[in-house]
Amino acid sequence: MPDGDSRDLYAILGVPRSASQEEIKKAYRKLVRKHHPDANPGDSESEARFKSINLAYEILQDPQKRARYDQFGTIGDAPPGGGPFGGGFEPFGDIFGDLFGSVFGGGRREARGPLRGQDLEMTIRISLEEAFRGIGREISIPRLEKCDRCGGSGAEPGTEVKSCPYCGGSGQVEREQRTPFGTFVSVGQCSECGGSGKKIESGCRNCGASGKVRAKHRVDVKIPPGVDTGTRLRVAGEGGEGSDGGPPGDLFLAIKVESHPSFERDRDDLHTRVILKYPQAVLGGSVEVASIEGTEKVEISPGTQGGKAIRIKGKGMPRLKGSGRGDLYAHVVIDVPQSLTERERALMEGLAREMDVEVQSAGLIDRIRQIFS
Numbered sequence: 001m002p003d004g005d006s007r008d009l010y011a012i013l014g015v016p017r018s019a020s021q022e023e024i025k026k027a028y029r030k031l032v033r034k035h036h037p038d039a040n041p042g043d044s045e046s047e048a049r050f051k052s053i054n055l056a057y058e059i060l061q062d063p064q065k066r067a068r069y070d071q072f073g074t075i076g077d078a079p080p081g082g083g084p085f086g087g088g089f090e091p092f093g094d095i096f097g098d099l100f101g102s103v104f105g106g107g108r109r110e111a112r113g114p115l116r117g118q119d120l121e122m123t124i125r126i127s128l129e130e131a132f133r134g135i136g137r138e139i140s141i142p143r144l145e146k147c148d149r150c151g152g153s154g155a156e157p158g159t160e161v162k163s164c165p166y167c168g169g170s171g172q173v174e175r176e177q178r179t180p181f182g183t184f185v186s187v188g189q190c191s192e193c194g195g196s197g198k199k200i201e202s203g204c205r206n207c208g209a210s211g212k213v214r215a216k217h218r219v220d221v222k223i224p225p226g227v228d229t230g231t232r233l234r235v236a237g238e239g240g241e242g243s244d245g246g247p248p249g250d251l252f253l254a255i256k257v258e259s260h261p262s263f264e265r266d267r268d269d270l271h272t273r274v275i276l277k278y279p280q281a282v283l284g285g286s287v288e289v290a291s292i293e294g295t296e297k298v299e300i301s302p303g304t305q306g307g308k309a310i311r312i313k314g315k316g317m318p319r320l321k322g323s324g325r326g327d328l329y330a331h332v333v334i335d336v337p338q339s340l341t342e343r344e345r346a347l348m349e350g351l352a353r354e355m356d357v358e359v360q361s362a363g364l365i366d367r368i369r370q371i372f373s
């Protein structure tokens with residue numbers, strides 16, 4: 001067993017962490033009888049196990065060594081660097097878990113390592129006009145942030161954070177599994193500390209020992225012109241905070257453009273309606289069509305049919321990818337008047353006679369109603 005090993009000595013001897021010296025001795029004697037190389041000639045596995053048992057016993061039978069192991073979770077009498085506080089390590093320069101993790105934990109510490117923060121996604125609702133112009137918006141994102149009270153350690157200020165004695169601060173434990181094909185060692189998250197490698201004596205009152213608190217994180221985001229429902233924008237580095245020095249995650253904005261009373265959108269094109277009076281449709285003329293940015297003057301050719309789409313080039317939405325703009329389509333609706341002045345009615349009836357179409361002439365009561373309406 002090399003220095004810096006953080007295998008669970010209690011597990012090797014098969015005793016609980018609370019075992020008395022007497023129980024440890026008893027367990028050791030039993031195991032030694034079972035795994036002694038003399039009792040298992042030629043079994044190299046048994047030999048290795050026998051060595052582990054001896055080493056575990058050597059540490060745990062000595063109250064001083066045991067206490068040290070309980071505290072730091074490792075055996076390191078002479079770890080690389082010349083001792084826990086010798087060599088080039090800055091004493092207490094970092095939280096305990098990291099310091100001891102790197103001193104004792106060997107390469108295993110890296111497997112946990114700094115963790116990148118979570119990616120967050122948020123739906124942003126904007127109007128069609130905002131999608132047209134593009135907007136800057138301050139949004140507030142609920143996320144977990146480092147607790148101010150404990151600085152993220154999870155420990156109540158003034159209390160100690162120790163290396164998890166179960167895993168030795170590595171956050172991971174090895175489990176040996178003996179099978180007919182050999183002994184397999186699997187590495188799993190330490191259940192004692194949940195993989196943090198730390199043992200908190202007294203949890204922080206503000207964050208409940210988690211080291212993180214729910215906070216509203218404010219971010220100014222820029223939403224470019226041309227976004228549409230379904231557009232996903234990435235705001236780098238504004239996601240959840242990383243842990244153990246890891247980088248933050250990203251924030252994704254899922255855009256939802258609200259429907260508009262006057263315009264329908266089809267990718268970069270906009271569609272609207274233009275209402276023509278009967279004579280305008282028949283004789284042609286110039287009308288104003290509402291666009292997303294104001295009004296456009298459009299020439300109507302004589303004999304324009306209802307339902308015709310008049311294309312107004314370049315007056316649609318800006319293209320999010322690429323340059324330029326889509327088109328605006330004005331769909332013609334012929335306005336059929338629902339009430340007429342007496343003179344209009346007379347003219348219409350004259351027109352009907354001229355065109356030789358049979359129309360319903362208004363009765364006297366209808367005419368009176370027309371006059372007083």
Ligand SMILES: [Zn+2]
Pocket residue numbers: 147148149150151152153154155204205206207208209210211212
């Ligand atoms: Zn806290």
Ligand SMILES: [Zn+2]
Pocket residue numbers: 164165166167168169170171172190191192193194195196197198
């Ligand atoms: Zn642990």
